[in-house]
Amino acid sequence: MDSLPWVEKYRPADLSELASHKDIISTISRFIDENRLPHMLFYGPPGTGKTTTILACAKKIYGPKFKSMILELNASDDRGIDVVRDQIKSFASTKLMFNSSGMKLIVLDEADAMTNAAQAALRRGTTNLLYARNVRFCLICNYASKIIPAIQSRCTKFRFSPLPIDTMTDRLNFIVDQENINITPQGKNALLKLSGGDMRRLVNILQIQATHTAFDVITDDSIYLSTGKPNPSDVEAIIHWLMNDSFKSCYDLAIYNLQKERGLALVDIIHEVAEHLIFLELPSAVRLVLLEKISDVERNLSTGSHEKIQLAAFISSFTISRNLTNTQIN
Ligand SMILES: Nc1ncnc2c1ncn2[C@@H]1O[C@H](COP(=O)(O)OP(=O)(O)OP(=O)(O)O)[C@@H](O)[C@H]1O
Numbered sequence: 001m002d003s004l005p006w007v008e009k010y011r012p013a014d015l016s017e018l019a020s021h022k023d024i025i026s027t028i029s030r031f032i033d034e035n036r037l038p039h040m041l042f043y044g045p046p047g048t049g050k051t052t053t054i055l056a057c058a059k060k061i062y063g064p065k066f067k068s069m070i071l072e073l074n075a076s077d078d079r080g081i082d083v084v085r086d087q088i089k090s091f092a093s094t095k096l097m098f099n100s101s102g103m104k105l106i107v108l109d110e111a112d113a114m115t116n117a118a119q120a121a122l123r124r125g126t127t128n129l130l131y132a133r134n135v136r137f138c139l140i141c142n143y144a145s146k147i148i149p150a151i152q153s154r155c156t157k158f159r160f161s162p163l164p165i166d167t168m169t170d171r172l173n174f175i176v177d178q179e180n181i182n183i184t185p186q187g188k189n190a191l192l193k194l195s196g197g198d199m200r201r202l203v204n205i206l207q208i209q210a211t212h213t214a215f216d217v218i219t220d221d222s223i224y225l226s227t228g229k230p231n232p233s234d235v236e237a238i239i240h241w242l243m244n245d246s247f248k249s250c251y252d253l254a255i256y257n258l259q260k261e262r263g264l265a266l267v268d269i270i271h272e273v274a275e276h277l278i279f280l281e282l283p284s285a286v287r288l289v290l291l292e293k294i295s296d297v298e299r300n301l302s303t304g305s306h307e308k309i310q311l312a313a314f315i316s317s318f319t320i321s322r323n324l325t326n327t328q329i330n
């Protein structure tokens with residue numbers, strides 16, 4: 001157990017252990033108990049328990065040896081039409097009776113990476129009478145919109161939302177106790193903020209921090225430093241510079257140097273600044289212009305535009321709107 005990464009070590013094995021999504025779990029449990037499991041589509045952001053839930057369901061249906069009882073296809077790259085046709089067909093048509101109803105479970109993780117042709121083949125699979133009798137599909141993906149409508153309408157859809165902060169806090173405290181970790185309350189808050197409802201991210205950062213010999217105590221500073229994310233005081237300083245300093249000093253002295261020193265990505269700075277802008281006291285025209293310009297920079301960054309040029313555009317959007325309105329914030 002000790003050699004396992006913590007995301008596996010602390011993956012809940014039972015439906016009852018899953019901390020969140022109680023309504024989803026009780027619905028699925030009822031389906032299983034009544035032996036009328038439908039095809040299912042799980043969707044939602046990463047680290048919210050989709051894979052964990054279906055594995056726990058399989059365990060409930062098939063007992064501890066469930067791994068050999070389900071067909072799990074989860075490498076997004078070998079998901080061509082042939083895989084869907086051949087692997088699923090041979091699994092579905094074997095005569096093995098896994099449980100009293102003989103129902104078999106096929107889990108297609110990262111289903112949004114399937115080609116449309118493969119999805120079309122799957123659609124024929126879900127309507128095939130043989131399959132209808134003894135096979136249930138569970139498709140898992142981040143974006144339901146990438147699954148063709150014909151499949152969506154054949155599945156019962158379950159949306160996994162980001163985990164609420166109290167669930168994350170309970171799980172964090174549990175792991176901290178189990179592993180005897182020394183972490184400050186501010187460190188916990190930083191961790192909860194940075195993971196944004198993604199439990200995998202929280203557990204991974206915690207493990208990296210805990211095994212990092214340089215830190216005896218995990219603090220918010222050590223977390224921000226090692227994840228390369230801007231800490232709140234950096235963000236405040238950046239906003240102050242943006243609102244008050246000249247373009248040149250903002251660029252050279254401030255943001256560029258801070259970015260280099262802390263290893264911060266511009267896109268992370270932009271996300272934080274945009275979040276703060278919503279709460280800053282600004283004339284609404286300025287706020288709207290700024291948010292629009294910032295979103296342009298963010299989009300440009302995501303399409304691979306040069307970071308230095310985008311940094312200049314980001315700073316100049318503040319300089320321009322300040323010149324327009326003479327706004328200064330202290
Ligand atoms: N509800 C939960 N309660 C406790 N731990 C959880 C919960 N959800 C997720 N986790 C933890 O987060 C890890 C990742 O969860 P999981 O693999 O189920 O995410 P996922 O939703 O399938 O994400 P992805 O879309 O990236 O595949 C698990 O190993 C587990 O440690």
Ligand SMILES: [Mg+2]
Binds near residue numbers: 050051052109140
């Ligand atoms: Mg998953």
